[in-house]
Amino acid sequence: RRHLLDLESLSSEEIVILLDTADKLKRMTDGCRRKLSLLTGLTCANLFFENSTRTRNSFSLAAKRLGADTVEFSSAGSSVAKGESFVDTAKTIESMGVDWVVTRHSTPGTPHLLSRELDCSVLNAGDGPHEHPTQGLLDMLTIRQHRGQIAGLTVALVGDIAHSRTARSNIWGLKKLGAHVIICGPPTLVSQRWSELGFEVSYSLDEILPRCDVLNLLRIQFERQSARPFPSVQEYAALYAMTGDRVRRSKDGILIMAPGPINRGVEITPEVADGPHSVILEQVNNGIAVRMAALWLLAGKQEV
Numbered sequence: 001r002r003h004l005l006d007l008e009s010l011s012s013e014e015i016v017i018l019l020d021t022a023d024k025l026k027r028m029t030d031g032c033r034r035k036l037s038l039l040t041g042l043t044c045a046n047l048f049f050e051n052s053t054r055t056r057n058s059f060s061l062a063a064k065r066l067g068a069d070t071v072e073f074s075s076a077g078s079s080v081a082k083g084e085s086f087v088d089t090a091k092t093i094e095s096m097g098v099d100w101v102v103t104r105h106s107t108p109g110t111p112h113l114l115s116r117e118l119d120c121s122v123l124n125a126g127d128g129p130h131e132h133p134t135q136g137l138l139d140m141l142t143i144r145q146h147r148g149q150i151a152g153l154t155v156a157l158v159g160d161i162a163h164s165r166t167a168r169s170n171i172w173g174l175k176k177l178g179a180h181v182i183i184c185g186p187p188t189l190v191s192q193r194w195s196e197l198g199f200e201v202s203y204s205l206d207e208i209l210p211r212c213d214v215l216n217l218l219r220i221q222f223e224r225q226s227a228r229p230f231p232s233v234q235e236y237a238a239l240y241a242m243t244g245d246r247v248r249r250s251k252d253g254i255l256i257m258a259p260g261p262i263n264r265g266v267e268i269t270p271e272v273a274d275g276p277h278s279v280i281l282e283q284v285n286n287g288i289a290v291r292m293a294a295l296w297l298l299a300g301k302q303e304v
């Protein structure tokens with residue numbers, strides 16, 4: 001069985017195949033809107049133990065656009081409340097006859113655990129702060145669609161790197177495809193370990209702005225911080241929010257991205273989120289494309 005657990009362990013060739021397949025399936029479905037009958041008879045189970053709007057619904061739509069069925073499981077309202085374990089829950093859903101299990105959980109490594117326990121393909125839809133591989137892929141697909149290629153671009157990931165699975169998937173994926181990756185945010189939310197691993201680390205958005213082709217703005221993940229966040233929301237917004245003024249001090253044609261959900265007025269102002277440089281809603285649509293590609297390839301298909 002093949003799985004999609006993280007981008008750190010994928011080769012650049014595997015990432016390019018996923019992106020090329022996503023582009024093709026997006027075209028074949030008229031921008032992810034038309035239904036095909038390519039995977040009729042297969043079933044995708046979404047096992048979500050954390051909240052989601054984008055990832056869950058786009059995995060569901062991706063399966064349906066390819067003609068597959070879906071099973072939707074949320075821990076809220078399930079027999080988890082009666083003491084059923086994560087693995088027993090997954091095995092229960094698997095025994096209903098599913099071909100892929102898509103899982104989101106607050107604990108890092110849970111998809112890797114399921115990949116050893118289940119006899120179907122497992123896809124990581126976010127494991128705590130560890131990785132969110134389909135988010136990394138859809139971000140790279142969006143950059144590639146706008147810029148033609150990733151290699152040679154300077155891409156900054158800005159914000160709460162410490163708690164961001166999106167950051168980690170982007171960091172590994174972008175590096176493999178040849179981008180210069182800048183990791184930017186307050187010292188409390190950016191580990192120096194990244195510079196030891198060869199990445200550029202910056203604590204000043206204003207300093208790096210003129211050099212960036214792409215900014216990916218990550219929200220502060222209050223739900224993963226037990227103490228009062230430092231810097232405060234107000235301090236954070238003053239130093240790191242992407243504002244109209246900062247866009248005007250950026251490179252011409254800068255691409256403004258955010259995985260969502262966005263907190264307007266914290267990491268991005270409404271003027272920028274809804275402005276001409278923002279591709280945030282294109283990212284959402286590309287989420288269906290990369291998830292179609294992942295389901296397709298893990299089903300053992302090759303040429304589209």
Ligand code: CP
Nearest residue numbers: 052053054055259260
């Ligand atoms: N970007 C992302 O993972 O969004 P959701 O939490 O809404 O799925």
